[in-house]
Amino acid sequence: MSDTMAPVLVAGQWRNSNSVGSFPAENPSLGEALPGLYPVSSPTEVEECIVAGAQAAEALRNASGAAIADFLEGYAQRIEGRALEFVELAHAESGLPKAPRLKDGELPRTTDQLRQAAKAARDGSWRRPIRDEARNIYSILAPLGGPVVVIGPNNFPFAFNSAAGGDFAAAIAAHNPVIAKANTAHPGTTRLFAELALEAAMAAGLPPATVQMIYRTPREVGLKLVADPRIGATAFTGSKVAGMQLKEAADRAGKPIYLEMSSVNPIVILEGALTERGEAVATEFFASCTMGAGQFCTNPGFIIVPDSAASKAFAAAAQAKFVAATPGVLLGKSGQANLTAAVATLQQHGAKLVCGGAALPGPAYRFANTLLSVTGAEFLQHPEALQTEAFGPVALLVWSRDTGETVRILQQLEGNLTGTIYSDTTGRDDADYAVIEPHLRQRVGRLINDRMPTGVTVSAAMNHGGPFPATGHPGFTAVGLPTSIARFTALQCYDNVRPNRLPAGLRL
Amino acid sequence: MSDTMAPVLVAGQWRNSNSVGSFPAENPSLGEALPGLYPVSSPTEVEECIVAGAQAAEALRNASGAAIADFLEGYAQRIEGRALEFVELAHAESGLPKAPRLKDGELPRTTDQLRQAAKAARDGSWRRPIRDEARNIYSILAPLGGPVVVIGPNNFPFAFNSAAGGDFAAAIAAHNPVIAKANTAHPGTTRLFAELALEAAMAAGLPPATVQMIYRTPREVGLKLVADPRIGATAFTGSKVAGMQLKEAADRAGKPIYLEMSSVNPIVILEGALTERGEAVATEFFASCTMGAGQFCTNPGFIIVPDSAASKAFAAAAQAKFVAATPGVLLGKSGQANLTAAVATLQQHGAKLVCGGAALPGPAYRFANTLLSVTGAEFLQHPEALQTEAFGPVALLVWSRDTGETVRILQQLEGNLTGTIYSDTTGRDDADYAVIEPHLRQRVGRLINDRMPTGVTVSAAMNHGGPFPATGHPGFTAVGLPTSIARFTALQCYDNVRPNRLPAGLRL
Known part of the structure; x- marks a missing residue:
C-alpha cells in the first residue's frame, strides 16, 4: 500500500490524478507518516473540476428540493453505516480521541447538520421569497450559478470537513455543486466521505459532479481557482495567512469568498x-x-x-x-x-x-x-x-x-x-x-x-462569524441552519415575468 | 458670491473647510460654471469626520427605532417644504428636466424612500430576529458599529444622493451614521439636503454627527477612508474604474463595500x-x-x-x-x-x-x-x-x-x-x-x-443588484425596503446572555 497514490473524484469518476506532486498523511500521535500517498492536482485537473462543476450547477438549479434533501439524508445514513471506520481513520490522521470526541460528539453533529440542511432544502426556508403581487415583482434567493469551492480546516475532520461539514451542507442545500479541497491533515477521511457522497448523489439522481474532491493544489493554482469566473463562491476555514491570500485573489475577481480565520475570543x-x-x-x-x-x-x-x-x-x-x-x-x-x-x-x-x-x-x-x-x-x-x-x-x-x-x-x-x-x-x-x-x-x-466559548451549538440563532479578521464579512454565519445557507445564494428578482415562468418557489 | 467657498458639515457644525483645493459646480445646459466654489477636504478633515462618526455610531446604536423614524420622516417633510428650491438647484446642476423628472418623479420617490426607511426603523423589520429559547441563543441584525460612507452617483441628484437617497436611507434605518461624499455633479443640491438633514436630526434628538457631508477628497484620502477600521461600510454608485479602486482598498482592509458599477442591461x-x-x-x-x-x-x-x-x-x-x-x-x-x-x-x-x-x-x-x-x-x-x-x-x-x-x-x-x-x-x-x-x-x-429595464420600483421584492461587475456581491440590493438595509448590518448572536441584558429587539 505504501506507494499507492489515492485517486481523485472529478466529474463523477474516481480516477488517477493528473498530479504534479504528492504527500503522505501523518499520524500525529506517533509522529510518523501513514501508508499511501495523496496527489497534488495539476492546473489541468482543477480546470476539469471547474468545467464539470459548472455543468452540474445548471442541472442542480433545476433539481427539486426533495432530491437535494434525499441526497443529504442518504449521505448522512451512509456515514452512520461506516461510523467506526470514520472514527478509526480520523483518529489516526488527527490524533483526536475516538470517544467521546469523534464518535459521540463530532460524527453525530456532522450527520445532524446534513439532516438540518436536508430539511431546509426540502422546505425551501433558505429561499426567503418576497412577493409584491400588486406590482408583479418577486424575489427569491437562488443558487450561485457555479460550483462552491470548500476549503476546510484541520481541526474538525468531520464537522467542518470540506466534503461533509457545515460549509458543504449549506452550499449543497442551496443547490450548488461542491468542489472539496481536502485538508492535508485528514485526506483519507475526506476521501471516504467523498466516496459515500458520490454514492448518495447517484442514488438521489443528482448529477455526478455534484461533489468533486481533490487533496491539494500548487499555491498559484488555488489562487486561480477561487478567482475563476465560473465558480460560485469559496468557503475557507483556516489560518489568516492563507485566508488573506485567497481573499485577495477572489476579491480582485469579484468572487464571493467567506473566510473564517483567526480569533483570540x-x-x-x-x-x-x-x-x-x-x-x-x-x-x-x-x-x-x-x-x-x-x-x-x-x-x-x-x-x-x-x-x-x-x-x-x-x-x-x-x-x-x-x-x-x-x-x-x-x-x-x-x-x-x-x-x-x-x-x-x-x-x-x-x-x-x-x-x-x-x-x-x-x-x-x-x-x-x-x-x-x-x-x-x-x-x-x-x-x-x-x-x-x-x-x-x-x-x-x-x-x-x-x-x-x-x-x-x-x-x-x-x-x-x-x-x-x-x-x-x-x-x-x-x-x-x-x-x-x-x-x-x-x-x-x-x-x-457566564460560560466558555468552545462548543458551537447548531442552532438557527447561532452566529459563528464576526467582524474582520475573524471572518471576511460581519453579516454571515458558518454555523446554524438555515441561516448559514445565505452565503451561497444570489438574490434574484422577477419583474413583470409571466406567472407560468416563475420558479417553483415563487409560484402561487 | 462667485468666490465664496461652501462650508462642510463635520461633527454637527457647518464650518469652513480645512481644504486642499476647490472646484465649481457646473451648469451642463449652459456649459459654464455656476457661482461659488466647493472645497476638496484635507486628510485632517476626513479624520475629524471619522472620529465624530464613530462616536455617533455608539449613540445611535442605543437610539430607539422611533427616534430614527422621527428623523427620517421629519427630514422628508423638510425636503417637501423646499421642493421648488431643490428642483431649481438640481436642474441647474444636472441639466435634468424640472418636470416631470425632478419635481414629479425623483423628488417624491426620494421622500417616499425616506418614509419607507422610517417605517422599517420603527417596526424593526430589518432586524430579522431569530429566537432559540430552548437553548437560550438569540440573534439579530445590528448596526455596523461605525459610520457608513456613502458615495453617490451623478445621475440621480435626489433619489441616490449621498445625503438623501436610497443608500443613505438604508444606512440610517439600521442606526448607522452617514458620512456623505457629495457627487461633484451636484454639490449645491447635496449641501441643501445636508442642511435639512442636520435640522431634522437635531429635532429628533439624534447625535449631531448622525449626518456629515463633504464634497470631495484627494484620491488617496478617499481610498484611506473606505479602508479605515473605524468605519462601518461603504456604499458606492458610479463608474467601474473608480469603484474597483475603492473596492481594492476596502477589501484589503476587510471592510464591507457595496458597489453598483457598470451594466449594459x-x-x-x-x-x-x-x-x-x-x-x-x-x-x-x-x-x-x-x-x-x-x-x-x-x-x-x-x-x-x-x-x-x-x-x-x-x-x-x-x-x-x-x-x-x-x-x-x-x-x-x-x-x-x-x-x-x-x-x-x-x-x-x-x-x-x-x-x-x-x-x-x-x-x-x-x-x-x-x-x-x-x-x-x-x-x-x-x-x-x-x-x-x-x-x-x-x-x-x-x-x-x-x-x-x-x-x-x-x-x-x-x-x-x-x-x-x-x-x-x-x-x-x-x-x-x-x-x-x-x-x-x-x-x-x-x-x-416584455418591458424595458429603466424605472426601478421601490418594492421590497426589487433587486437593484446583480453579479459582478454590476455590483460587488450578488446577494444584496440597493433598492427596495427593508431588503436594502441588510447591507449595513452585522449579525449579532447572544448566547446564554441573561434576559434583562438582551437588546430591545430580542426581549420578549
Missing part, C-alpha cells in the same frame, strides 16, 4: 464573579482552553481580569490545572512550530511566561499547556502583537487596573468570533457589565455570558 | 414579439434608451435580435426615432468624452455605426442618439470589448443567427443589473424562452419580461 471576568466562584471559573477556563489540545476557533486565548486578590487566586488555580494536565496531541507537526513562534511573539512584546511555553519531546506532537500574562498598560503598548493567535492550549491573561482600562483594552481588539463576560449572580457586577458590554459587543459575532 | 427580443409588435417595442426601446439622456444604470445598451426581416423593420423604426429626437443634456462635460471613447472602443472591435456617434456642438453638453450593430459572430470575437458600457443614449444591436448563437452570446455576458426578454403573447416564442432564460437568469439581478 476575549473573556472578561469581572471582580464579583471571581469573588463568588473564581475556582469554578478557573476549572471551566482550563477545560475550554485545553480541550482538543486548544485547537478550536473559539478557544479562549485572551482573558481580561481585574488586578485583585480574587484574580490572583483565579490565576493560581488555573495555573495548577494547566501544569498538572497532560497536553493533548496536536493535529500535526506544524502545530508545534506555529505555537513556538506565537509564544515567542507574545513574549517579545512584554508577555511573561506563567507556565509551559515549549514543545514537548516526541514521538507525539504536543505543546505544553501554557499561560502568559501582561498588565493592561503593557498590552496597550503593543495591542496588535499581543493579539497574536496561538492555536493550541495557550492563553494570555491581561491584568486590568480598572474598568476604564478594560474599556481601552477592548477598544484595541480586532474582530473576533466570540466575546464572553463572566459576572456575579447578585448584581454586584451589573454596573461594570453595562459599561463594558457595548465595547465588546461590536467587536464579536457571538456575545456569551 | 441585455435585452433579448424574440422573433414572435418582433412580428407581433416590433414597432411598439421599437418605441419602448427608444424611449427607455434616450430617457434622461440615457444616463441610467438600467439603460438598455445591448439588444439581441434574430437576423430577420422583422428585426430589420424593428431596427429601422428605432433608428428613425433615434435620429429624429433631440438628445437630452448630459450631466457634465466628461460625459461627452466618455461616450466618444466608448463608441470608439465598440467600433474598433467590429461594431458598425447605424446613426449618431458624436458629441453635438455646444453650449449644452449633448451626444447624438446613437445606434451601433454587430453580428453575433462578430460579438463572439470580442465579447469583452463589445460589452463596454456607453453611459448615455447609445445602444448596440446584436444580430443573432439562431437560438444557439443567442445562448453563446449570453454565456459571454458579464454580470448585469437587469436582463429582459420580449416574447410574443400567443406562445410562439415559448420554446426559445425556455432555452434562453436560464443563461440570462444567472447573469442578472433582475429578470424582466
Whole structure:
C-alpha cells in the first residue's frame, strides 16, 4: 500500500490524478507518516473540476428540493453505516480521541447538520421569497450559478470537513455543486466521505459532479481557482495567512469568498464573579482552553481580569490545572512550530511566561499547556502583537487596573468570533457589565455570558462569524441552519415575468 | 458670491473647510460654471469626520427605532417644504428636466424612500430576529458599529444622493451614521439636503454627527477612508474604474463595500414579439434608451435580435426615432468624452455605426442618439470589448443567427443589473424562452419580461443588484425596503446572555 497514490473524484469518476506532486498523511500521535500517498492536482485537473462543476450547477438549479434533501439524508445514513471506520481513520490522521470526541460528539453533529440542511432544502426556508403581487415583482434567493469551492480546516475532520461539514451542507442545500479541497491533515477521511457522497448523489439522481474532491493544489493554482469566473463562491476555514491570500485573489475577481480565520475570543471576568466562584471559573477556563489540545476557533486565548486578590487566586488555580494536565496531541507537526513562534511573539512584546511555553519531546506532537500574562498598560503598548493567535492550549491573561482600562483594552481588539463576560449572580457586577458590554459587543459575532466559548451549538440563532479578521464579512454565519445557507445564494428578482415562468418557489 | 467657498458639515457644525483645493459646480445646459466654489477636504478633515462618526455610531446604536423614524420622516417633510428650491438647484446642476423628472418623479420617490426607511426603523423589520429559547441563543441584525460612507452617483441628484437617497436611507434605518461624499455633479443640491438633514436630526434628538457631508477628497484620502477600521461600510454608485479602486482598498482592509458599477442591461427580443409588435417595442426601446439622456444604470445598451426581416423593420423604426429626437443634456462635460471613447472602443472591435456617434456642438453638453450593430459572430470575437458600457443614449444591436448563437452570446455576458426578454403573447416564442432564460437568469439581478429595464420600483421584492461587475456581491440590493438595509448590518448572536441584558429587539 505504501506507494499507492489515492485517486481523485472529478466529474463523477474516481480516477488517477493528473498530479504534479504528492504527500503522505501523518499520524500525529506517533509522529510518523501513514501508508499511501495523496496527489497534488495539476492546473489541468482543477480546470476539469471547474468545467464539470459548472455543468452540474445548471442541472442542480433545476433539481427539486426533495432530491437535494434525499441526497443529504442518504449521505448522512451512509456515514452512520461506516461510523467506526470514520472514527478509526480520523483518529489516526488527527490524533483526536475516538470517544467521546469523534464518535459521540463530532460524527453525530456532522450527520445532524446534513439532516438540518436536508430539511431546509426540502422546505425551501433558505429561499426567503418576497412577493409584491400588486406590482408583479418577486424575489427569491437562488443558487450561485457555479460550483462552491470548500476549503476546510484541520481541526474538525468531520464537522467542518470540506466534503461533509457545515460549509458543504449549506452550499449543497442551496443547490450548488461542491468542489472539496481536502485538508492535508485528514485526506483519507475526506476521501471516504467523498466516496459515500458520490454514492448518495447517484442514488438521489443528482448529477455526478455534484461533489468533486481533490487533496491539494500548487499555491498559484488555488489562487486561480477561487478567482475563476465560473465558480460560485469559496468557503475557507483556516489560518489568516492563507485566508488573506485567497481573499485577495477572489476579491480582485469579484468572487464571493467567506473566510473564517483567526480569533483570540476575549473573556472578561469581572471582580464579583471571581469573588463568588473564581475556582469554578478557573476549572471551566482550563477545560475550554485545553480541550482538543486548544485547537478550536473559539478557544479562549485572551482573558481580561481585574488586578485583585480574587484574580490572583483565579490565576493560581488555573495555573495548577494547566501544569498538572497532560497536553493533548496536536493535529500535526506544524502545530508545534506555529505555537513556538506565537509564544515567542507574545513574549517579545512584554508577555511573561506563567507556565509551559515549549514543545514537548516526541514521538507525539504536543505543546505544553501554557499561560502568559501582561498588565493592561503593557498590552496597550503593543495591542496588535499581543493579539497574536496561538492555536493550541495557550492563553494570555491581561491584568486590568480598572474598568476604564478594560474599556481601552477592548477598544484595541480586532474582530473576533466570540466575546464572553463572566459576572456575579447578585448584581454586584451589573454596573461594570453595562459599561463594558457595548465595547465588546461590536467587536464579536457571538456575545456569551457566564460560560466558555468552545462548543458551537447548531442552532438557527447561532452566529459563528464576526467582524474582520475573524471572518471576511460581519453579516454571515458558518454555523446554524438555515441561516448559514445565505452565503451561497444570489438574490434574484422577477419583474413583470409571466406567472407560468416563475420558479417553483415563487409560484402561487 | 462667485468666490465664496461652501462650508462642510463635520461633527454637527457647518464650518469652513480645512481644504486642499476647490472646484465649481457646473451648469451642463449652459456649459459654464455656476457661482461659488466647493472645497476638496484635507486628510485632517476626513479624520475629524471619522472620529465624530464613530462616536455617533455608539449613540445611535442605543437610539430607539422611533427616534430614527422621527428623523427620517421629519427630514422628508423638510425636503417637501423646499421642493421648488431643490428642483431649481438640481436642474441647474444636472441639466435634468424640472418636470416631470425632478419635481414629479425623483423628488417624491426620494421622500417616499425616506418614509419607507422610517417605517422599517420603527417596526424593526430589518432586524430579522431569530429566537432559540430552548437553548437560550438569540440573534439579530445590528448596526455596523461605525459610520457608513456613502458615495453617490451623478445621475440621480435626489433619489441616490449621498445625503438623501436610497443608500443613505438604508444606512440610517439600521442606526448607522452617514458620512456623505457629495457627487461633484451636484454639490449645491447635496449641501441643501445636508442642511435639512442636520435640522431634522437635531429635532429628533439624534447625535449631531448622525449626518456629515463633504464634497470631495484627494484620491488617496478617499481610498484611506473606505479602508479605515473605524468605519462601518461603504456604499458606492458610479463608474467601474473608480469603484474597483475603492473596492481594492476596502477589501484589503476587510471592510464591507457595496458597489453598483457598470451594466449594459441585455435585452433579448424574440422573433414572435418582433412580428407581433416590433414597432411598439421599437418605441419602448427608444424611449427607455434616450430617457434622461440615457444616463441610467438600467439603460438598455445591448439588444439581441434574430437576423430577420422583422428585426430589420424593428431596427429601422428605432433608428428613425433615434435620429429624429433631440438628445437630452448630459450631466457634465466628461460625459461627452466618455461616450466618444466608448463608441470608439465598440467600433474598433467590429461594431458598425447605424446613426449618431458624436458629441453635438455646444453650449449644452449633448451626444447624438446613437445606434451601433454587430453580428453575433462578430460579438463572439470580442465579447469583452463589445460589452463596454456607453453611459448615455447609445445602444448596440446584436444580430443573432439562431437560438444557439443567442445562448453563446449570453454565456459571454458579464454580470448585469437587469436582463429582459420580449416574447410574443400567443406562445410562439415559448420554446426559445425556455432555452434562453436560464443563461440570462444567472447573469442578472433582475429578470424582466416584455418591458424595458429603466424605472426601478421601490418594492421590497426589487433587486437593484446583480453579479459582478454590476455590483460587488450578488446577494444584496440597493433598492427596495427593508431588503436594502441588510447591507449595513452585522449579525449579532447572544448566547446564554441573561434576559434583562438582551437588546430591545430580542426581549420578549
